[in-house]
Amino acid sequence: MTSPYRAVLGADFDELHPRLRAYFDAIPAGSTGRGRGVFDTVGTPRRWLWPVLAVFARSGVLFPVWQRRVPFTVSNVPATGADGSPAVRAERVFALRGRSRVMRDEIGVRDGALVDRLGSPVRAEAVFRTRVVDGGLRLASTRVVLCAGRLRLPLPRGIAPVVVLTERWDEAHDAQHVSIVVAHPLLGRLYQYAGTFRYDITPGE
Incomplete structure (x- = not known):
C-alpha cells in the first residue's frame, strides 16, 4: 500500500529530499517508524489561552504550556481509512517538565487532500493543501472542524485557525x-x- 503523502503528492513526491521520502513513504506492515529528538519550543507564552488549551489537552491535541528544549519521541504505524485509503497513526510523547504528555493523530486522504484527525477521542479535523518546497514538505490547512462525538462544527474561514506544518x-x-x-x-x-x-523504521509493533 502507498502512503497518504505519496497518494496526495503523486509525481511531486519524488521532489522531496531523499531522507524525507523515507519518512513520508509507506511503512511496511508489521513495522513502526520511530523518531527521537528535541523541540526547541512547545506551546504558547500567552497564558490567557491556557484554559482553552487545557480542554484539548484532555484528548492529547494541544497542551497549556510554554517550554523550551523539550525531549520527544514519535511513533508512526500504517493504518487504513474507513474507505480503504492509506493512513498513518502517530503518537508523540512530549517530555514536558512536570509530566509527559501524549499527542495522537491519524492522517489520511479524502477527496485528494490530506486530512488530519487529532486527538483520542478525535477533537479536531484539519484538511491540508500540500506542497513540496525546496525539497521539504509544507502543509497549510484549508478547513478546520471541531468534533465532539457525532457533532461536527466546521469553523468559518474568517475565524478558523490556520495550521502550517x-x-x-x-x-x-x-x-x-x-x-x-x-x-x-x-x-x-x-x-x-x-x-x-x-527517525528510522524498525520491525514490530
Missing part, C-alpha cells in the same frame, strides 16, 4: 526539522512547536 532536512545537523504553527487571522500565533529529530 513544515518538514525539511537539516544538513547542518544531519536531522529532520519539523515546525508546526497554529495562528488565528485576528489573534495571531496561538500555538507552536518546532525542533529536530532522527
Whole structure:
C-alpha cells in the first residue's frame, strides 16, 4: 500500500529530499517508524489561552504550556481509512517538565487532500493543501472542524485557525526539522512547536 503523502503528492513526491521520502513513504506492515529528538519550543507564552488549551489537552491535541528544549519521541504505524485509503497513526510523547504528555493523530486522504484527525477521542479535523518546497514538505490547512462525538462544527474561514506544518532536512545537523504553527487571522500565533529529530523504521509493533 502507498502512503497518504505519496497518494496526495503523486509525481511531486519524488521532489522531496531523499531522507524525507523515507519518512513520508509507506511503512511496511508489521513495522513502526520511530523518531527521537528535541523541540526547541512547545506551546504558547500567552497564558490567557491556557484554559482553552487545557480542554484539548484532555484528548492529547494541544497542551497549556510554554517550554523550551523539550525531549520527544514519535511513533508512526500504517493504518487504513474507513474507505480503504492509506493512513498513518502517530503518537508523540512530549517530555514536558512536570509530566509527559501524549499527542495522537491519524492522517489520511479524502477527496485528494490530506486530512488530519487529532486527538483520542478525535477533537479536531484539519484538511491540508500540500506542497513540496525546496525539497521539504509544507502543509497549510484549508478547513478546520471541531468534533465532539457525532457533532461536527466546521469553523468559518474568517475565524478558523490556520495550521502550517513544515518538514525539511537539516544538513547542518544531519536531522529532520519539523515546525508546526497554529495562528488565528485576528489573534495571531496561538500555538507552536518546532525542533529536530532522527527517525528510522524498525520491525514490530
